[in-house]
Amino acid sequence: MEKVRDAFDFRDFSTPEKVGFAILTLFLLIFPLLGAGSFVKAVAIQFLLFSLFGMGWNTIGGYGGQVELGKAQYVGIGAYTVALTMVWWKIPFWVSMPIGVLIAIGYSFIIGYPLFRLKGHYFAIATICTSLVLQDIFINWKLVGAAKGIELPIHEHPDFLYMQFKSDTYYFYFIMALFYVAIFYMNWFRKSKLGYQLRMIKEDEEAAESLGIDARWCKIKAYSIASAFVAVGGGFMAVYNLYIDPYSVMDLDLSIKIALMSMLGGAGSMWGPIIGSGFLVPLDRFLGSWLGAQKGLIGVDFMIYAALIMIVSAYQPRGIWGIIEQFRKR
């Protein structure tokens, strides 16, 4: 029971943080009623989705300090499980999603066991490899649609069984609900034994081991949790976009974006991924649509991110949250 209480206990956050969070919550609740256009709504949904992804990554990448760049493979697992089971056997979302999560967790243990023998750069590259391998397999595997992907059948009437709706508003509240579940989970996580142990591993792995912590096992656990998170996001993508293919849900670019948002916002902090997502998703979309309109400027939006990444890496690796904390200390 204490566990549940922990999730909802925000007492150890500072007042500005709590106020900020409350304002965000209020804003999100009334957002659909503000009459924003469909583009803005789509951006808002993306923001929440990527916050979800980011919070998942943060578990192993931020708190655990293990930079991994292969999260997209789990997004794919979640998305494909939901999509395929729906197309083949008409299985409702609420059944297929947990199955997807279980598959993601299972796969993450299988990969994680050898993977966590590695550290640092070798580890990061290996995570890229595993994701690329899975993507390649899916691109060539006719059974799951290969490069063409899977189209989900459109239902005449919106329903909660298959999570298909005509209006974006429903999707918005859906992803928002998932977002808050993630937040409560992260709140619990950072106070849990695993959370403390992981942070110690990040600080000083040798010292952590001397305190009875099996570092490798802890990392694998955190990695699995992260995978479960993003798999849920993947499932959402399947029912929201009603179309998935290996490029949209398993791409290296997606893995990079996820890690990047957390890092930019502040890896290892609770709000980091949300801040990062809140900053980058609108930037991405608005920049993309503005620049996309000017023909000669393809790729400039990425150049801007890339420049951002380099600047942040060189000057403030702890991201925006790191900058905020520095100000607070003054």
Added chain:
Amino acid sequence: MIVLDALLQGILMGLLFALVALGLTIIFGMMDIVNFAHGEFLMIGMYTTYWTSLLLHMDPLITLPASAIVGMLLGLASYYCLVKYLLRGPMIAQLFGTFGLMLFLRYLAQFLFGTDYRIIQKGLLVGKTLTLGPFLVDWTKLSSAILSLIAFLFVYYLLHRTKLGKALRATALNREAANYMGIKTERMNALAWMIGGGTVGIAGGLIVNFWYVYPTVGLLFVMIAFASVAMGGFGSIKGAFFAGILIGMLEMLFPMFGQLVGSDFFGPHFKFTVVYFAYFIIVVFRPQGLFGWKK
């Protein structure tokens, strides 16, 4: 027979892979940074030779030095403008730093050159083949392989027989001691990047003779480079050489295997998956690679 042919092709490509891997392993051996932008340096080397030979109406082999120079400048610029600062920060910052560089260069290329696929069309050796006994070999591939080997040997000579090279290796082995001996380690860092950039620039200049260049071509080659470096041992030059060749052969043999098994699934499109997979297996089970030192 087909097997021997595949092996020959593999060795030729492998020599190029080795050259690509060389730069990566030097930089890593020097300062423990994995240059994620290495593939993009290659891509820029490719574009350099392409554009100079096209615009100046010269044979690509003559414009090759341009790629080398651009590569060296790129390496230097990367070091002094970015990497120098990354070295101060935690590993996550270093990783993302070179990652950002990779993305920046990639999309800069996309912005400047568009997404079209390009390849050298005109040149002394383009399109000509040589008959070596029962084997048919493209002149471009053969000359590239030979030049690659020469470049490799040149760098090896530089590192092992010159005073500068020794200073570089000393810094890589023990930075502090090198410092005390009066070696300017900052300069050594920059030199490593210069050599790294230069060699992969040359490799690019050679590859574009028979391989299409487009903004994202770097990713392919950088993964091959990673696999070579991992297999050979991070920091080992000999390792990069042999591993590069090995991977070249592996790549050629893999579709053969598919044909033998008769399975459509194992087609050539999986060539690179094999490389990624190989990297994973090697790094997990033999982290020091074939010749590297254990970290």
Added chain:
Amino acid sequence: MAFLEVMDLVKDFGGVVANNHISFQINQGEIIGLIGPNGAGKTTLFNCVVGYHKPDSGKVIFKGKEITGFKSFMTNREGIGRTFQLTKVTAGMTVLENVMVGAFCRTDDRHLAKVEAAAILGFMGLESVKAYHLNELPIAAQKKIGLARALATQPELLMLDEVASGLNPKETEEMVDLLKKIHKDKKITLFLIEHVMEVVMPISQRVIVLDGGEKIAEGLPKDIVKNERVIKAYLGEKYAKGL
């Protein structure tokens, strides 16, 4: 039955035999010192016992159970705690959180861990700094926190790696008192690697001396300082003249 028994331990680093057939015993409740010139193999021996290195041959037996080659976290769970000569100083966790991690070794409950951690900080006289980060504190405090962390794992044998290095004379005195207190109140067996003789000699019941990878002497502190081989190994060390 000896509490900790090291039998014929060998560790070879491919050219340098850091530990050459070392054997000794520690009984429960003792305070044992390990000294020797730089490069004698003390740290290697230490690491072989706690699990950071795997010995090439020989055995390590703790409380009757063979723990040779056990990894660090396993030896810790068996009841061996250790401190580090240099604590990696970072700003990520507060002092209290650091010690809590140690406490988490024995409990899954956060509140219990917190209480236990606070109790240990109190025992060590560190409650006032519990909300600080390690990088904000002086070396003496950092060393004590390293100790506190290890204590939180409820070890029966505590191994200390140069716990007094970097301390000024007054801090060194405090450390000696603290070690005595830990030994008496918590009933923990202590095994210290040390260079600072003001710490080792007064509190050790027995001293083991290593030199060039071999054990060259073992006995009471007052006898060790008169031992010819020891004096020779430490040629230049003024402490050999008399306690």
